[in-house]
Amino acid sequence: MPGHWLLASLGKRVLRPGGLALTSRLLRALNIGAKDDVLELAPGLGVTAKMTLARSPRSYTAVERDEKAARGIIRILEGTHNRCVLGTAENTGLPSEAFTTAYGEAMLTIQGAPAKARILEEVRRVLKPGGKYGIHELCIVPDESGEAIRREIEKRLSTGIHVGVQPLVAKEWRQLLESAGFRVLWEERAPMHLLEPKRLIRDEGFFGALRFAFNLLRRPDARKRVAQMRNLFREYRQNLEAIAFVCEKV
Ligand SMILES: C[S@@+](CC[C@H](N)C(=O)[O-])C[C@H]1O[C@@H](n2cnc3c(N)ncnc32)[C@H](O)[C@@H]1O
Known part of the structure; x- marks a missing residue:
């Protein structure tokens, strides 16, 4: 089972590297409001979806590849202007130039x-001209990190999390966005503390973190895997950060 679904099965709702704090900053930078038609790719358990909906956009559309997660998102959506599509971010099937924000x-x-x-x-296709696009991802630091350490991190993380992980250095994330036809407007970082106790409490709340700890106690196999993931993140703490960008379609 991929690491993010293992964590979800233990009650963890926030599955991104910079936690809720970086998500809040990202949403502020996107400045979503009543005039916006918003697209969220891969909403997972819907934590950010709820934060976006609280900003009352004109419409909210999610595209999620996982069927169970998509069903969960549909449950939290109300009204005819909000929907979740089961599909992939590469090929959303959504109309061109339909969104102000993604x-x-x-x-x-x-x-x-x-x-x-x-x-x-695909994001560029579905965004209106001047539309904004935000990402919140894992980043390798420093920019000058050599190939050997980068390949080692990719290999160790992919094996530990059971999913192919290919983080970029900040400079490459920026280049990727720019070469796809976006202009970067905003960039911020946060520590990669996904499984650190303080971050768990901040992201999941006191009782959410307690439930997570209780579930870990009940499931020794899961406990072993979570400990392995946390140890990996600690081992590479000098080389891993969370990074977020907001850019606009040019
Ligand atoms: C690590 S979880 C992150 C979930 C959520 N965005 C969060 O930060 O808590 C990765 C999510 O991406 C979804 N996903 C992965 N590849 C996808 C793709 N190509 N198209 C749509 N969703 C995808 C997975 O189903 C999962 O919900």
Whole structure:
């Protein structure tokens, strides 16, 4: 089971590297409001979806590849202007130039280079001219990190999380966005503390973190895997950060 679904099965709702704090900053930078038609790619358990809906956009559309997650998103949506489509970010099937704002968190990192490029092309297609696009992903630091350490991190994380992980250095994330036809307006970072106790409490709340800890106690196999993931993140703490960008379609 991929690491993010393992964490979800233990009650964790926030599955992105910079936590809710970086998500809040990203949403503020996107400045979503009543005039916006918003597209969220890969909403997962819907934590950011709820934050976006609280901003009362004109419409909200989600595209999620996982059927169970998509059903969960549909349950939290109300009204005829909000919907969730089961599909992939590479090929959403949505009309061109239909959205003022798009964003996705912890999704590009788990795609290879060709899929990353296809997703950005698709986002550009569905955004209106001047539309905004936000991402919140995993980043390797520093920019000058050598190939050997980068390949090692990719390999160790992919094996540990059970999903192909290909984080980029900040400079490459920026280049990827720019070469896909976006102009970067905003960039911020946060520590990669996904499984650190303080972050767990901040992201899941006191009782949510308690439920997560209780579930870990009940499931020794899951506990072992979560400990392995946390140890990996700690081992590479000098080389891993969360990064968020807001850019506009040019
Ligand atoms: C690590 S989780 C992040 C979920 C959520 N965005 C969050 O930050 O909590 C990755 C999510 O991306 C979805 N996903 C992965 N590849 C996708 C793709 N090509 N198209 C749509 N969704 C995808 C998965 O189903 C999962 O919900």
